[in-house]
Amino acid sequence: MYHIIVNKMAGNGKGLRMWKEVEKYLEKKNVTYLVSFTEYAGHAGELIENIEENLVQAVVVVGGDGTIHEVVNKLVHKKVALGIVPAGSGNDLARSLGVPFAVEGALSRILKGSYQLIDVPKVEEVHYISIAGLGFDCKVAEVTNRSRSKRLLNKLGLGGLSYVLNIFRVLFTYQPSDVSIAVDEKIYKFQDVWLIAVANLPYYGGGIMICPDACGNDGALDICVVSGIGRWELLFVFPLAFRGKHIKHRNVKMLRGASIKISPSSSMVMQCDGEIVQNKKADFSVDENALKIF
Template structure:
């Protein structure tokens, strides 16, 4: 039995269109399945937590974007049932990082033929995420993007990935960097004029920005990118390099690896995890090693 969790509204309706294709294939192949559709924020996690979803499950298959995957992951950590994904969101960075096809038929074939494997699951405070936690400038960009009216318009014409990039330029000239004390595996480092901190389990966020190109979900470590002490105009010039991941050699970019990260900013910094805005009392990041079973 395959269990599907479908966010019909993800990608401005792409989730539902993808499901219709999947449903037709499942029926033609006479494959047993159950499906539930999300109706509100947090519903995907509630569905995945149902005990019935773990009985004889070949896989729990998410059809949606990174936000929906984020919710389901928080229900599946340390459970012996694999997660599979058919990407249908705006950014689809989880799928991009793990080379999951964006084509519905090809992604579904991977569900049937994929080999289960265990990957690490990062968490902040007590909440798990799957790809990247970003603080500061990118957190603000994610907040503006989630509130953007142009997101749906660009999704309709297949240019949803541009939303994040457009909002980078909107935020660039108003954002104020701040000082941050960061502790990685017990070692404290002070940074001044911090623009962003990305704590990554996978390479991509923001719809294809390769912020931590060497990040892997099975190496039991975070990749950490810190951009600090840079002017707005220089940041604007460096930004295109993020698409290739070559920004990591820039003099104002610092890269680290570690198993635990504690952040103490001098002023409030917006936190996003997998593109979703989070409010956390404690900014302590750790890794649950080999804790999520995926296809």
Template sequence: MYYFIVNKMAGNGKGLRMWKETKKLLKGKSVAYQVSYTDYAGHAGEIMGNIDENLVHAVVVVGGDGTIHEVINKIIYKKVVLGIIPAGSGNDMARSLGVPFDVAGALDRILKGSYKQLDVPRVGAEYYISIAGLGFDGKVAEVTNQSKLKRALNKVGLGGLSYVLNIFRVLFTYQPSDVSIEVDGSLYKFEDVWLIAIANLPYYGGGIMICPAAKGNDGVLDICVVSGIGRWELLFVFPLAFIGKHIRHRKVTMLRGTTINVCADASMVLQCDGEIVQQSRASFSIKEKALMVF
């Protein structure tokens, strides 16, 4: 049986519209399924806690990266496969995995039954699947999650643009920090750090390819550090990140590792898959091939 977890409010109502389309297709294909709807933040995780893995073959999220993030933190303990029907603002996990953005294409991928095993990173007690970001991008994610603009843009299918617009909003007030990063026992020190992205998959922020070499099943995490750069120069570098060319810039450092410790001289906002989880010091590790996903 397939178990669908539907965030009706994902993408400002897009989740409900996509579920209605999904339900019609399921009926036509005579697929056995059960469905639950999320009513508040954290509800998807609670639903997952009540799922019997002996009766459920796959859990399918109709929602965005935030809902997927909640499910991943529970599904990692269960022997079920994850399916995605992208219905959020950014849909970066679906983008990284090549999941079709239309319902018919995404559902067909799920029902064909072919899946891959992905690594799952962990920061503190929190698992994530795409990217954790500290500093500037964490602050942008925090502002975006609170933004009325995001809801307005979702109505016209441009929710991912809200992240880009909030970059300009945060740019002129954000204060960089000095940061020490330990990667597999080697210590790196950076001054005036704008952001640190620790990636399992390449995309975040609605299509920004911050770590283009991240694969999700190679057993390591890719790290992007942007430091010692002026505000106006950062504006020049930022557009290059949509095509992964920013990594050639002299102020961008790329690292790779399996065990990562970050320590900043000031509090830094930390986001995982776009969800704000904690601040300041952070320790990262990776659980290899811990998630099955269509």
């Protein structure tokens, strides 16, 4: 049996529209399923808190990366696999894994039953699947999640652009920090750090390839640090990140490791899979092959 988790409000109503397509497809294929609808933040995780591993073959999320983030935290090290029908604004996990954005393609992939094992990073007690970040990009994510422009652009099918627009809102007020980063116990020090991305997979922010070489089954995390750069030059570097070309810039440092500890000189906002988290520490590790995913 498949347990379908639907966030009707994902993508400003896209979740509900896609669920109707999903329902028709599953009925046509005579697939046995249970469906649950989320009603508030955190509800997706609650709905599968006590999932019966011997009864449920997969949890299928019809929603965005935020809903997936909640579900991932309940499926780590479980026999139950994760399936995705992308219905959010950014859909970066689907983009990284090559999951079709169309309902029929996404469901066909799931119903074939061929899953892969993927690493799941952890920062303190919070798991995530794609990318965690600290600094400027997190402030942008925080502003984007509560912005009117996101809702408007979602209606137009351009939800990913809301992140880009809010970069300009945050750019001229954000204050960078000095940061020490321990990667597998080797210490790196950076001044005037704008952002740090700790990636299991390449994409975040609605198509930004921040860590182009990140691979979800190599037991390591890729780290992108942007530091010592002026505001106007950051605007020049940013568009390069959509194609992963920013990594050659002199103010961008790429690192890789399995154990990462980040110590900023001042408080930095942190996000995991686009969701703001309130961790006091930024200590990262990797649970290898911890999640089954279609």
